[in-house]
Amino acid sequence: MSYDFDLVVIGSGPAGQKAAVQGAKAGKKVAIVERDKVLGGACVHRGTIPSKTLRENALRVKNMRANAALANFQLAEDTEMVTLINRLDQVLLAHDQYMRKQIDRNNITRIHGRAKFIDSHTLEIARVRDADYCIKAQNIIIATGSFPRKPDNIAVDHEYIFDSDSVLSMLYLPRSLTVLGGGVIASEYASIFQALGVKVTMIDKYPRPLGFLDQDLTDKFVHAFESMGGTWLGEHNVVSAEFDGLAGVITRCDNGLEIKSEKLLCAAGRIANVKDLAIENAGLSLSDRGLIPVDNNLRTSVANIFAAGDVIGPPSLASTSMEQGRRATCNAIGIIMGRIASTIPSGIYAIPELSAVGLTEQQARDKHGEVIVGKANFEEIARGQISDIQDGMLKLICAPDGKELLGVSIVGEGATELIHIGQMALLSQSPVDIFVESIFNFPTLAEAYRVAALSVIGQREQRGKG
Numbered sequence: 001m002s003y004d005f006d007l008v009v010i011g012s013g014p015a016g017q018k019a020a021v022q023g024a025k026a027g028k029k030v031a032i033v034e035r036d037k038v039l040g041g042a043c044v045h046r047g048t049i050p051s052k053t054l055r056e057n058a059l060r061v062k063n064m065r066a067n068a069a070l071a072n073f074q075l076a077e078d079t080e081m082v083t084l085i086n087r088l089d090q091v092l093l094a095h096d097q098y099m100r101k102q103i104d105r106n107n108i109t110r111i112h113g114r115a116k117f118i119d120s121h122t123l124e125i126a127r128v129r130d131a132d133y134c135i136k137a138q139n140i141i142i143a144t145g146s147f148p149r150k151p152d153n154i155a156v157d158h159e160y161i162f163d164s165d166s167v168l169s170m171l172y173l174p175r176s177l178t179v180l181g182g183g184v185i186a187s188e189y190a191s192i193f194q195a196l197g198v199k200v201t202m203i204d205k206y207p208r209p210l211g212f213l214d215q216d217l218t219d220k221f222v223h224a225f226e227s228m229g230g231t232w233l234g235e236h237n238v239v240s241a242e243f244d245g246l247a248g249v250i251t252r253c254d255n256g257l258e259i260k261s262e263k264l265l266c267a268a269g270r271i272a273n274v275k276d277l278a279i280e281n282a283g284l285s286l287s288d289r290g291l292i293p294v295d296n297n298l299r300t301s302v303a304n305i306f307a308a309g310d311v312i313g314p315p316s317l318a319s320t321s322m323e324q325g326r327r328a329t330c331n332a333i334g335i336i337m338g339r340i341a342s343t344i345p346s347g348i349y350a351i352p353e354l355s356a357v358g359l360t361e362q363q364a365r366d367k368h369g370e371v372i373v374g375k376a377n378f379e380e381i382a383r384g385q386i387s388d389i390q391d392g393m394l395k396l397i398c399a400p401d402g403k404e405l406l407g408v409s410i411v412g413e414g415a416t417e418l419i420h421i422g423q424m425a426l427l428s429q430s431p432v433d434i435f436v437e438s439i440f441n442f443p444t445l446a447e448a449y450r451v452a453a454l455s456v457i458g459q460r461e462q463r464g465k466g
């Protein structure tokens, strides 16, 4: 069979972009199909980058409020959202230009249109102005991402009730906001809006937010959120949320509680985006959870079709999607890569940040028994004192021998950067002593590694004597 391309990638988010570039670097004839006018996917236009840009301004507002002696700072009533994401256009433009240049420099064919499978090697491209046409590819990578789940009982209208795709299209900063969910999106936006002075209520059916993280971290997060004036309602099941017909939203829980707020953000999970792909024409079907099933090499049940990113499910991060995209291409073109390292960090850009790598304390106890845990509060570290960081903490989780590092969990400003020190120690299988024997810059938050390691070593020596 003759093909138009060696590799066609569907979707230009983090997974698709890296998949296409990897193919071109390996000398293959590659095309990338994107239905949006702009490249970058949810990550760039509706997710990671916009939310982190708003976060930067929320932090500035919070910091200005923190020192009333320097400036009596108050956000104006009816602050327009555009002023709070004023740098977003510049950030997006810079990102878009960078991506276009990279795609063009690598001679990747950009196709603007919606892809649909005709068979396992053929895609039909639907275009807005021009006629549809077909392309044939030896290998295809599905990197079509995900979209927000809309529960039937939540009337998302993008005017009063938003999802994470539309939340930043609000015209004005609301006075109050209900956030449905206690996952990553909910925790990030709830704390960002609260830091901006919005009265936020965050609700989840689970007892604590971000349940996959160490409880010490989530306790500190809830404390920080409530100290800013937010309300966390765990173990509350939302049964309905609707516009009240006047100027707000009524959220009802199954225990009878009713919450009134100006706006609501529904962050109740995301769904793999396979609409319009007609995967059945290629011989593919979805898993029970609505995801595209792949093996360890990211290959689907059809030999020449691979999938990467949110469309294959957790961890559903931009960071992992990029690596999956790259690996999917390598596997497709015969460069066998094997499994992705299990030490993937999670970074939650809430206020404060949370980040973890390896095992949590509970996971380590379940697996290894009497583990040794060393903690360092940022208030005890010179840099933490200087920066007045109230809710910062770093935890080292070590095997019962007090030497082998099993995991690192951090909450506090800088957590998503600091975690990589621990990640490198885990990857290089360094004993916990490395944090004591190495000299770190002073004053830095990284000193917390040293303080926590000293605590571990102290407990290890006590155990040795006992």
Ligand SMILES: Cc1cc2nc3c(=O)[nH]c(=O)nc-3n(C[C@H](O)[C@H](O)[C@H](O)COP(=O)(O)OP(=O)(O)OC[C@H]3O[C@@H](n4cnc5c(N)ncnc54)[C@H](O)[C@@H]3O)c2cc1C
Binding pocket: 010, 011, 012, 013, 014, 015, 016, 033, 034, 035, 036, 040, 041, 042, 043, 044, 046, 047, 048, 049, 051, 113, 114, 115, 116, 143, 144, 145, 146, 164, 185, 273, 275, 276, 277, 308, 309, 310, 311, 316, 317, 318, 319, 320, 321, 347, 349
């Ligand atoms: C609010 C929010 C904040 C986030 N923050 C972070 C963070 O801080 N860090 C992090 O690591 N991750 C974060 N994420 C997750 C991250 O955005 C996703 O994991 C990542 O975007 C997934 O990349 P992807 O390439 O799989 O898909 P996407 O980025 O969703 O890209 C898929 C692309 O495929 C295109 N497409 C779909 N169907 C077709 C079709 N039939 N034909 C042509 N094109 C098609 C879409 O238009 C889209 O451009 C966040 C997500 C959200 C929603």
Ligand SMILES: NC(=O)c1ccc[n+]([C@@H]2O[C@H](COP(=O)([O-])OP(=O)(O)OC[C@H]3O[C@@H](n4cnc5c(N)ncnc54)[C@H](O)[C@@H]3O)[C@@H](O)[C@H]2O)c1
Binding pocket: 151, 180, 181, 182, 183, 184, 185, 186, 188, 203, 204, 205, 206, 236, 237, 238, 239, 267, 268, 269, 270, 314, 315, 316, 317, 346, 347, 348, 349
């Ligand atoms: N920094 C990051 O890495 C980052 C940031 C944002 C998003 N993401 C990714 O986006 C994905 C989606 O995030 P998400 O937060 O929307 O989903 P999620 O699945 O993590 O959380 C959804 C939450 O909503 C709750 N919920 C749903 N319906 C409810 C109801 N009726 N009543 C009460 N609670 C209810 C669930 O219990 C759950 O805790 C995640 O997989 C995450 O990896 C990552």
